[in-house]
Amino acid sequence: MKFFIDTANVEQIREAAKWGVLDGVTTNPTLLSREKGSFKDILREICSIVPGPVSAEVVSLEAGGMVSEGRELTKIADNIIIKVPCTTEGIKAMGMFKAEGIQTNATLCFSPNQGLLVAKAGATYVSPFVGRLDDVGHRGMDLVADLVTIYNNYSFATQVIVASIRSVQHVYEAALMGADVATIPFKVVDQLIKHPLTDKGIQSFLADWEKVEK
Numbered sequence: 001m002k003f004f005i006d007t008a009n010v011e012q013i014r015e016a017a018k019w020g021v022l023d024g025v026t027t028n029p030t031l032l033s034r035e036k037g038s039f040k041d042i043l044r045e046i047c048s049i050v051p052g053p054v055s056a057e058v059v060s061l062e063a064g065g066m067v068s069e070g071r072e073l074t075k076i077a078d079n080i081i082i083k084v085p086c087t088t089e090g091i092k093a094m095g096m097f098k099a100e101g102i103q104t105n106a107t108l109c110f111s112p113n114q115g116l117l118v119a120k121a122g123a124t125y126v127s128p129f130v131g132r133l134d135d136v137g138h139r140g141m142d143l144v145a146d147l148v149t150i151y152n153n154y155s156f157a158t159q160v161i162v163a164s165i166r167s168v169q170h171v172y173e174a175a176l177m178g179a180d181v182a183t184i185p186f187k188v189v190d191q192l193i194k195h196p197l198t199d200k201g202i203q204s205f206l207a208d209w210e211k212v213e214k
């Protein structure tokens with residue numbers, strides 16, 4: 001499973017990149033609104049840190065505007081991919097982007113049927129928002145399981161990015177389900193490697209090492 005980081009914060013991205021497990025970055029307008037500086041400069045810097053795909057989202061609501069915006073965004077760096085919402089206009093735009101060889105991430109996916117349509121439209125990735133589904137009393141990870149099954153049933157090339165991740169449990173379940181990617185906030189990435197028994201074991205080994213004749 002690939003690991004993307006879900007942030008526009010350059011310091012967090014630099015830190016996660018040092019761990020050698022980072023495959024890409026996802027941003028959205030909310031994440032960019034939390035950072036200082038022009039969004040293009042921020043995206044350019046992110047793309048220089050991480051060679052893998054960096055998602056940048058369009059804000060137009062109709063397909064023509066999405067495609068114009070997306071073309072501009074791809075000029076920022078070669079590894080920019082375009083986040084497009086799962087709407088009727090969005091799937092039109094996804095088809096146009098595909099025809100131009102521009103990669104897309106179908107965002108704000110909340111149902112298996114949305115996932116089916118964006119795959120047919122040629123989206124490179126789909127982002128089911130699991131945390132936001134959990135928030136309204138659904139089981140977000142059920143959507144991931146459905147998408148993995150549907151894409152396997154028909155050999156769709158669209159890759160599933162588990163998004164809106166809130167916990168290490170989401171990451172674990174995503175890996176068990178065979179999701180292609182998890183896009184993870186820094187706080188959760190940081191928690192993935194931690195285990196109290198590992199810390200306790202290190203302390204105990206260090207204490208015993210003191211007793212070893214050297």
Ligand code: G3P
Pocket residue numbers: 006026028031127129131132163164165183
């Ligand atoms: O990748 C999508 C993500 O940014 C949304 O997360 O926590 O705002 O639901 P959240």
